Amino acid sequence: MEDNASPVIELQQVCTRFGSHRVHEGLDLSVRRGEILGLAGGSGSGKSVLLREMILLQRPTSGRIRIFGVDVATLDAAQALALRRRWGVMFQGGGLFSSLTVRQNVGLPLREHTSLADALIDEIADWKLALTGLPPEAALKLPGELSGGMLKRAALARALSLDPELLFLDEPTSGLDPASSAGVDELILRTHSLFGSTIVIVSHDLDLLWQVTDRVAVLGEGRVIALDTMEALAQHEHATVRAYFNDRRGAPTRGTRAPA
Amino acid sequence: MNSSPAVQSAPDTHQDLHGGALDAAYKAAQVHAPAATLHRGADGTWALAGAWTVNGLGTLADTDTATAVGSEAASPPPRVLDGSAMVSMDSAGAWVLQHLLQSHQGHHPEHGEKREQREQGQPTRPQLLGWPARAEALMQALLQALESDSGRTLAQPPQHGFLHRSGQQAVAGAQQALAFLGFVGEVGMALAGALRHPQRLRWRVVLREVQIGGFQALPIVGLTSFLLGVVVAYQGAEQLRNYGANVFVVELVGYAMLREFAPLITAIIIAGRSGSAYAAQIGTMVVTEEIDALRTLGVSPQERLVLPKLLALALALPLLTVFADLTGVLGGMVMARSQLDISFVEFTSRFGRVMQGSAFLIGIGKALVFAFIIALIGCFQGFRTHGSADSVGRQTTLSVVQAIFLVIVVDAVFSVAFNLLDL
Numbered sequence: 001m002e003d004n005a006s007p008v009i010e011l012q013q014v015c016t017r018f019g020s021h022r023v024h025e026g027l028d029l030s031v032r033r034g035e036i037l038g039l040a041g042g043s044g045s046g047k048s049v050l051l052r053e054m055i056l057l058q059r060p061t062s063g064r065i066r067i068f069g070v071d072v073a074t075l076d077a078a079q080a081l082a083l084r085r086r087w088g089v090m091f092q093g094g095g096l097f098s099s100l101t102v103r104q105n106v107g108l109p110l111r112e113h114t115s116l117a118d119a120l121i122d123e124i125a126d127w128k129l130a131l132t133g134l135p136p137e138a139a140l141k142l143p144g145e146l147s148g149g150m151l152k153r154a155a156l157a158r159a160l161s162l163d164p165e166l167l168f169l170d171e172p173t174s175g176l177d178p179a180s181s182a183g184v185d186e187l188i189l190r191t192h193s194l195f196g197s198t199i200v201i202v203s204h205d206l207d208l209l210w211q212v213t214d215r216v217a218v219l220g221e222g223r224v225i226a227l228d229t230m231e232a233l234a235q236h237e238h239a240t241v242r243a244y245f246n247d248r249r250g251a252p253t254r255g256t257r258a259p260a
Numbered sequence: 261m262n263s264s265p266a267v268q269s270a271p272d273t274h275q276d277l278h279g280g281a282l283d284a285a286y287k288a289a290q291v292h293a294p295a296a297t298l299h300r301g302a303d304g305t306w307a308l309a310g311a312w313t314v315n316g317l318g319t320l321a322d323t324d325t326a327t328a329v330g331s332e333a334a335s336p337p338p339r340v341l342d343g344s345a346m347v348s349m350d351s352a353g354a355w356v357l358q359h360l361l362q363s364h365q366g367h368h369p370e371h372g373e374k375r376e377q378r379e380q381g382q383p384t385r386p387q388l389l390g391w392p393a394r395a396e397a398l399m400q401a402l403l404q405a406l407e408s409d410s411g412r413t414l415a416q417p418p419q420h421g422f423l424h425r426s427g428q429q430a431v432a433g434a435q436q437a438l439a440f441l442g443f444v445g446e447v448g449m450a451l452a453g454a455l456r457h458p459q460r461l462r463w464r465v466v467l468r469e470v471q472i473g474g475f476q477a478l479p480i481v482g483l484t485s486f487l488l489g490v491v492v493a494y495q496g497a498e499q500l501r502n503y504g505a506n507v508f509v510v511e512l513v514g515y516a517m518l519r520e521f522a523p524l525i526t527a528i529i530i531a532g533r534s535g536s537a538y539a540a541q542i543g544t545m546v547v548t549e550e551i552d553a554l555r556t557l558g559v560s561p562q563e564r565l566v567l568p569k570l571l572a573l574a575l576a577l578p579l580l581t582v583f584a585d586l587t588g589v590l591g592g593m594v595m596a597r598s599q600l601d602i603s604f605v606e607f608t609s610r611f612g613r614v615m616q617g618s619a620f621l622i623g624i625g626k627a628l629v630f631a632f633i634i635a636l637i638g639c640f641q642g643f644r645t646h647g648s649a650d651s652v653g654r655q656t657t658l659s660v661v662q663a664i665f666l667v668i669v670v671d672a673v674f675s676v677a678f679n680l681l682d683l
Contacts, residue, residue, distance in 0.1 A: 098648030114314040116352060124355050130405055140417070144647035162314070163350040194401055196394050 006069055008033050008166055008198045009054060014063035015222075016049055023049050024060065025222035036192060036199040038209045041219030042244065047202045048092075048170065050219070054200070055089050055168055056080060067166070085113055087166040088159030088197075092174060094151045096143035102129065102154045103139035109161045128157040131194070132187060149180035156187065160195065167197045173205045185211040206245065218244060294347055296320050298360065306338045306386075309345035312353025312395070320356055337364055344390030354395075354402045361386065436644075443640045447570065450562040465568040466575075473534040473569075474576025478583060480533075481526050485517070485584035488525055489591025492516050497599040506600040510610045513592030518619045522584035524671055527630035530577055531663040535638035538569055539659035542642025543652035551643070561643075570635040577631035578624045585623065618683060626674055630667050637663040 009031040016024040023046040031037050039047045052058040053065060056072060065072045067083060075083065089095075096105045106125035110116055116124075126139050132153040138146065146154060152172060159167060172188065173181040189212055192199055203209060209216050210230050217227045220240045226233055234245055293316035299307040310316050338361060343349075349357075385403060388396050420428075454461045496512040542565060545551050554561045589611070596602040641659035645651045 099650035110314065110352070114352070116314060116317070120352070120355065120359075124352055127351065127355060127402065127405065131401075142648070144651075163352075194397060 006033070007031055008068060009200070010064075010066040010069075011050075011054075012064040012066075014050075014053065014060045014065065016046065016053070017061045022222055024063075027063070027219075027223045029217055029224050029227070031198060031200060033198055034196060035214040036188070036201065036212050038213035038216035039200065039202045039219065040204070040209060040216050040244065041225075042240075045219040046222070047219055051168060051170055051200070051202050055087065056084065085109075085162055086164060087168060088162065088164035089168045090152075090155045090159040090170065090172060092170040094143060094155040096151065096155055096158065098143050101140055101142055102134075102146070102157075105143065105154065106158045106161050109158070113162065125157075125161065128160055129154065131160070131191075132157045133183065148175050149177075149183065152176065152180075152184060153187065156191070160191065163195055164197055167191070167195075167199045169199065169201045169203075171203055171205075172201060173203065173208050178207075181205065181207060182211075184208070188212050296353065300338070304337065304339040305342055305389075306340070307342045307345065308357070309347075311347040312349040312357065314350060314352045316347070317353060317356060338386045340387045340389050341391070342389045343392065343395060346392065346395065348392065349395035349398060351398065351402070354399050357399070358402055358406065439644070440636075440640055443643070444636060446562050447566050447636065447639075450560055450567055451570070454563060454567055460563070461571075462564075462568060466572045469568050469572030470576045473530065473537075473572055474580055477530060477533055477576075477580060481529055481580050481584050482587040484525055484529060485522055485588040486591040488521050489513060489517055489588035489593075490595045492521065492588075493592035493595035494599060497595065501600065506596075506602060507606075507610060509592065509596045509600055509602065510607055511614055513589060513596070514611055514615045515619055517588035517592065518585050518615070518623045520623075520671070522588050523581045523623045523627040523630060524667070526577060526580045526584045526627060527634065527667045528664055530573070530580065530631075531634045531638075531667065532660055534569075534573060535634045535663045536656050536660045538635065538638030539642040539645075539656045540652060542639055543645035543655050546643065546645045547648065547652060566635070566639045569639060570632065573631040573635040574628060577634070578627040581624055581627035585620065622674075622678065622683065626671065629670060629674075633666050633670065634663045637666065 007030040009029070011027055011029040014024050014027040015022070027046075027050070039050065041047050049058065053060050054067065056075075059073070068086065070079070070083060072080075072083070096102070097108070100108065103122060103125045106128050107121040110121045110124060111118075114121075126136065129139055130136070134150060134153050134157070138150055138154065143151060143154065156169075156172070159169075169188070173184050176184065185208055188199065188201070188208075191197065192212075199212075201208070201213065213230065215227060216230055216233055218225045218233065218241050225238055226236050226241050228236070230245075233241060236242060236245070293311035293313055294309075295318050296308070296310040296312045296316045298320065299309070301307065341357075388399060391399070493509055493513050496509050497506075500506055500508055500512070542551070542561075545565075551561050554564060593604055593607045596607055597604060638659045641655040641662070645655045
């Protein structure tokens with residue numbers, strides 16, 4: 001994966017302030033094509049804010065964000081739309097529209113952005129749902145009728161509906177039991193191998209980080225403290241990183257689960 | 261380490277677009293992808309070219325065309341799919357291609373023939389030749405999914421007939437009426453409890469509700485009622501002038517506003533203003549599990565949420581009605597002077613002589629009843645919310661519609677009752 005020079009996401013000296021509160025101070029990060037990158041860090045370390053800045057929901061106070069080589073600060077509306085169509089986002093709470101069935105939710109991006117026939121969109125949506133491991137009956141349910149694990153899967157199916165090159169997952173395993181979390185791990189890996197997307201995961205779940213990520217960026221003190229593989233981070237010297245990764249559940253479990 | 265070999269070796273032209281030029285990104289999102297084409301050779305080789313993506317599919321994606329193309333010719337079923345000229349493929353493209361394959365192999369999964377054929381021996385899966393690695397992986401995954409029958413589309417359940425629906429609605433309506441009675445009972449219990457221990461009631465909250473639901477509604481209630489008084493006087497003036505009975509406009513405006521219009525228009529405005537707010541507030545609290553939290557903390561949501569609103573409205577609505585009486589009669593006075601040459605002095609002195617206090621009290625009494633209806637319906641519909649943002653909207657709408665409807669029904673009942681009582 002090192003062969004491809006241009007990074008998919010490149011953050012340079014990103015600063016974010018809310019009033020006098022400084023979230024990011026000169027944060028640098030680059031995400032390579034095809035990798036699965038984890039964003040970790042304690043609560044309030046600015047992970048979610050960073051994610052929101054990457055998906056154009058929020059602007060940093062200063063600094064440059066380039067996605068697919070494009071500086072997002074210079075985009076006009078049409079260009080922003082073009083960019084948005086190339087990524088999929090799975091929100092922490094699912095973000096599914098509660099008035100639409102799961103199938104309509106998954107088909108919505110296709111309906112909005114393509115001229116495909118409705119029947120075809122329904123079929124593709126059902127396929128995407130099957131890919132994420134949902135039973136066929138789930139397609140007709142409303143998001144409110146799904147369990148937490150199914151909701152996450154449905155949200156992932158919607159994020160995948162346009163075959164995105166870049167996938168953002170915000171806390172994909174939060175609120176799930178260990179078995180469902182393991183299912184999500186597997187799902188992310190399968191998605192990665194099928195669509196070849198670059199995946200950015202914001203997560204606290206050390207198990208998930210061990211299982212699926214190629215590299216993990218640890219946020220703290222307004223910047224990226226460490227960026228490395230989990231194996232290397234487990235040996236890291238920095239106090240914050242050590243506190244985060246050691247003496248916690250989910251010490252090296254990689255390999256104990258069946259790989260996807 | 262996590263990528264399949266497909267990822268590493270992908271000579272996928274998608275990646276050209278990654279290159280970064282802005283217009284390339286823009287183009288990728290627009291319909292400039294090279295059109296997908298399909299050439300069916302007589303030897304069973306299908307040559308695919310162009311971008312088999314949502315943007316490149318064009319007419320190929322049209323399901324009707326797809327079946328037509330598939331069924332028209334007697335060319336042999338495809339054995340080889342040549343993807344060497346294919347630029348890219350996404351899931352929509354893969355799905356359309358498998359549609360074409362299926363219609364050409366003369367079986368649809370819907371007809372159950374597929375299963376038979378499988379028993380007789382799997383129809384040979386066409387060989388994929390020279391495909392981009394990513395596209396091949398995707399296509400194989402799709403074919404596999406279909407063989408395991410998991411890619412089946414469930415139809416939306418059929419709509420029920422008119423009879424079925426009206427029956428369902430009747431039952432639901434009856435259940436809702438029963439539930440409302442139950443709710444009124446619960447609130448009654450809470451009210452009784454609060455009357456025994458008035459110190460438990462949060463009077464500060466009651467006053468705040470009075471301010472929000474009552475004081476802040478003064479301008480809109482006053483203006484509406486003023487205009488209503490103008491309209492009543494204006495309509496009456498036309499008729500009264502014909503009989504030379506100009507001065508009776510005082511009775512007309514007085515009784516109409518005090519007995520009927522002031523309480524009614526105030527109730528309707530407050531139902532739209534405060535009733536909906538109650539439903540939305542409580543509904544959102546249900547969605548965010550705040551109501552459940554209250555219950556588990558041993559706090560009765562009826563006492564904590566409903567009673568303050570109920571008491572506040574029971575205080576505010578009659579007072580608002582007094583204000584509406586004032587501005588309504590003022591509107592009538594203004595109109596009487598400009599249309600019927602009745603001066604303010606003449607109007608007020610006659611108003612004092614002919615109006616009975618009972619008209620005023622009846623209006624205020626009705627307002628009190630309306631206040632209970634609006635607060636109870638608003639809170640009740642809020643509590644009936646379940647699940648989602650969508651439901652909050654629906655219950656809020658219902659609260660306004662039902663409150664206004666009930667207010668008017670009760671008003672009609674009052675009219676009949678007062679008539680019988682000779683009031």
